[in-house]
Amino acid sequence: MTESTIEIQLTNASKAKEGFGDDYSAHLPEPTKTRFAKYGIDISKGYPERPSKIPIFLDEAYMIRDAKDPNFVLRGIDADPDKKALFAKAQEVNNLTKHIGTEIVGLQLSDLNEQELDELALLVSERIVVFFRNQDLSPQTQLEIGEFFGTVEKNPVAAQVPGYPGITTIWGKFLRQKRVPNFKKVFGIWHTDLDFEFRATSFSHLHLDTIPLQNGAGGDTAWVSGYAAFDKLSTPLQKFLEGKYAIHRSNQRLFDRDDILSGPKHVERDHPIVITHPITGWKALFVNRSNTTKIMGLEPAESQMILNYLFDVLEKNLDIQVRFNWTVPQQDRMLGASAIWDNRVCNHYAIADYDDQQDQRHGTRVVSLSDPLVYIEGSKSQREALGLD
Numbered sequence: 306m307t308e309s310t311i312e313i314q315l316t317n318a319s320k321a322k323e324g325f326g327d328d329y330s331a332h333l334p335e336p337t338k339t340r341f342a343k344y345g346i347d348i349s350k351g352y353p354e355r356p357s358k359i360p361i362f363l364d365e366a367y368m369i370r371d372a373k374d375p376n377f378v379l380r381g382i383d384a385d386p387d388k389k390a391l392f393a394k395a396q397e398v399n400n401l402t403k404h405i406g407t408e409i410v411g412l413q414l415s416d417l418n419e420q421e422l423d424e425l426a427l428l429v430s431e432r433i434v435v436f437f438r439n440q441d442l443s444p445q446t447q448l449e450i451g452e453f454f455g456t457v458e459k460n461p462v463a464a465q466v467p468g469y470p471g472i473t474t475i476w477g478k479f480l481r482q483k484r485v486p487n488f489k490k491v492f493g494i495w496h497t498d499l500d501f502e503f504r505a506t507s508f509s510h511l512h513l514d515t516i517p518l519q520n521g522a523g524g525d526t527a528w529v530s531g532y533a534a535f536d537k538l539s540t541p542l543q544k545f546l547e548g549k550y551a552i553h554r555s556n557q558r559l560f561d562r563d564d565i566l567s568g569p570k571h572v573e574r575d576h577p578i579v580i581t582h583p584i585t586g587w588k589a590l591f592v593n594r595s596n597t598t599k600i601m602g603l604e605p606a607e608s609q610m611i612l613n614y615l616f617d618v619l620e621k622n623l624d625i626q627v628r629f630n631w632t633v634p635q636q637d638r639m640l641g642a643s644a645i646w647d648n649r650v651c652n653h654y655a656i657a658d659y660d661d662q663q664d665q666r667h668g669t670r671v672v673s674l675s676d677p678l679v680y681i682e683g684s685k686s687q688r689e690a691l692g693l694d
């Protein structure tokens with residue numbers, strides 16, 4: 306009997322092309338090109354750029370994602386509860402709903418000093434998402450703000466602004482390519498950004514520099530409060546969930562080096578289902594339909610039933626949600642809009658009511674990491690802490 310050898314050549318399971326292998330620079334919308342040119346972003350080699358070596362194996366991904374940051378500083382914890390410096394710089398501060406979402410009018414994010422950014426970290430922790438329109442914001446300043454908030458996540462797979470690994474490209478035309486949304490199907494899902502990280506993804510900052518303008522609307526984003534979702538639950542269910550953990554998994558899949566033939570697998574993490582926010586001290590529900598797969602310690606059917614109920618609480622209660630209509634001024638479409646939100650205490654949803662092959666929607670996103678999520682026994686819910694019950 307003769308021996309035979311099978312050779313397998315592996316590429317990353319998402320089949321993403323490395324470096325500038327997938328060049329969409331010719332399709333970049335005008336406002337994005339103008340912003341990049343103004344701030345010296347070099348797209349001469351192509352756009353966007355992916356990392357030069359995308360991990361193939363699970364252990365590589367875990368190693369990248371497990372990295373600690375000894376220099377991490379928790380922002381907002383000592384900030385002025387009245388945020389006087391930040392609010393003094395604004396023309397208006399408008400809460401968009403009772404439970405979630407605040408819009409700050411009349412200031413430039415690029416003008417904020419460290420004290421004001423610290424107060425903003427506290428405001429985002431309390432109001433969950435804060436909006437700023439009419440922003441002239443360079444990708445570099447967006448990155449600096451993210452670095453102030455925590456350790457900027459450097460995605461080992463995602464498409465990025467050339468030369469800036471911490472600035473991820475959010476661009477439907479590129480990300481979906483030939484996949485055009487089918488109007489008859491649901492095209493979106495409530496989720497939390499990067500919740501398969503070992504550390505918590507604290508603040509996401511999405512700056513849209515090009516916004517779908519057909520009929521002046523389209524491409525909104527919605528957020529829901531994890532604080533308020535927790536407060537919607539009965540006391541016995543709250544007690545049942547406290548101290549339990551759930552598994553969250555990545556979209557990307559990678560190969561197990563010791564078991565390649567079983568196919569690519571997700572990166573998985575467990576996080577507390579009820580977390581205590583490190584700045585506000587309030588409890589929040591931390592699950593989402595996109596990435597949370599199982600409550601640890603329960604039978605699969607029990608886990609699925611409870612998770613589905615929790616997802617419904619987050620998704621069906623409009624009184625604890627906010628929807629943001631990204632707009633730019635008609636007279637100056639070179640200005641963009643920013644949303645900064647706290648992933649520890651919300652789910653969000655990108656509303657695909659536009660054809661991203663025709664209506665361009667382009668943005669840059671910076672995500673900051675903080676300490677791993679914890680539940681602290683004896684911590685209060687938002688309504689308890691604010692005396693609302």
Ligand SMILES: [Fe+2]
Nearest residue numbers: 496497498653
């Ligand atoms: Fe997201």
